[in-house]
Amino acid sequence: MKNSRQRTLILETIKNNPIHPTAKEVYNQAREKCPNISLGTVYRNLSALSELGLIKHIAVSDGCDRYDGRLDRHFHLICSGCGKVKDVELEKYFALERYAEEQTDYKVDEIDIVMRGYCPECRKTLF
Amino acid sequence: MKNSRQRTLILETIKNNPIHPTAKEVYNQAREKCPNISLGTVYRNLSALSELGLIKHIAVSDGCDRYDGRLDRHFHLICSGCGKVKDVELEKYFALERYAEEQTDYKVDEIDIVMRGYCPECRKTLF
DNA sequence: CTACCTGCAAAAGGTTTGCATAGCC
DNA sequence: GGCTATGCAAACCTTTTGCAGGTAG
16 A cells, blocks of 8 residues: 555554544544645545554444544443443453354454443533 | 334345345345435435334444344354355353453443454365 | 324435545656 | 555435324224
């Protein structure tokens, strides 16, 4: 793959941002440093970077997909109140992949855990 | 909520089909028994039934969302080769929700686990 | 009878793609 | 110089919505 200012910028944007941005958010942020980058370029690079394993893709099912610069084993907790996405470390003893492989004879490559709930702030405000 | 032939049909379609159909698939199958049901109705009812907790909504992130008639605790294993979605029972000792609540002080309502890998058949064929 | 639900079609996102041009190597 | 990546805009797909007419209670 050839180098490009845009791809570097997109990768940096995601790596430096723990907010799990959507493509649109990456686009907006990238535009601050490269005003005429296009949404198409952002999508093409997000897809390329995921395929290379340099970023991760999160399916959240409400609206649009999100991207994550963290590659270590963890899961996501989404607040149903404010939409914030929190990272949670996953302890080793949750050997879910191995468990699934034993149960099914599949070979598991990837695991995606998304929980939904309410953060402490929203619990105070909403209830 | 008022009763309707269409809603009953949609619910049945999902309950009787372990394939975790997409909205389009539910629509096609429902049309066999009710030829002029509309896609809009399917979407409206899928959404209503999810909200009532009568079916579950799965975020799979490739293309379109899927629906599941099983309500017990389990997770999904998607074959990257053929796209098949397999159910896997989740043992009680994986107390993931409780773990997340302890770690974060969130109140967790819902957990969604999706794994991706290759099924035995595809492993034979593809590799 | 009234309120909710449907079918239809248009609109609304989000994401992908074709094409001509620009930029890396 | 050749080949890849970009910008732009149009195309695509899934999902949502507005409206007029139908149906359950």
